[in-house]
Amino acid sequence: MSEVLAEREGxxxxxxxxxxxxxxxxNEAMQKALIENLLNSNSKAVVLAASGPKIFSAGADLKEFSELECGIAARRRRALLKCTLEAxxxxxxxxVAAVQGKALGGGCMLALLADELVMAEGAELGLPEIKHAIPTLVGYAIVAARAGMPIARRMVQNGEPVGAGEALDFHLIEEISGNARERALERATTLACLSGPTYQANKKFINAPLMAALQAAFTEADRL
Incomplete structure (x- = not known):
């Protein structure tokens, strides 16, 4: 079974x-497949979705690399996540991301890096790392870039998830839909009709501060 399904819709x-x-x-296989698909894609737009009705992604697979020493395993997971998020x-x-259920930890970070994010009514975004004594500097950088420091601090420092309504109020997402996947595909199809070079130029400039913050957060996390 492939960890990432790739299908063309127009x-x-x-x-x-x-x-x-x-x-x-x-896990490693999923993240490498995601990176490969993004790097090799010649499509005009991408929708990032997930299988199953309740979970978009619970984040990094903490059982992977479990045979390694704790510090080494954490560095391996962090290096892999860095490559995935940067891709x-x-x-x-x-x-466009379609979040149909809970997006937690790395799954939340992944979804929030999309240009647009559509959530289902019962979906949630969360950074629960503090409850597991894991710093989440990267998660803070991503949320702060999208919604500002107060929202980022709240999500990182209390670890409680944010529902779709709050996420919309906080400007973490673009809209709520009864069918997040279908609506995300509609948005991606619309965006695919825009000038590709112009969209790319805008996007690179818009995302430059976040890319710098992301790299700084990973560098600091490696020192902890």
């Missing part, structure tokens, strides 16, 4: 995280 590539029996936890943020064409 000019749009739909990438689906596909480990529903494992809460779509982001999403640096994708030059429109990328």
């Amino acid at each position: 000019e749009v590539l739909v990438l689906t995280l596909n480990r529903p029996d494992k809460a779509n936890a982001m 999403v943020l640096d994708f030059p064409r429109p990328l």
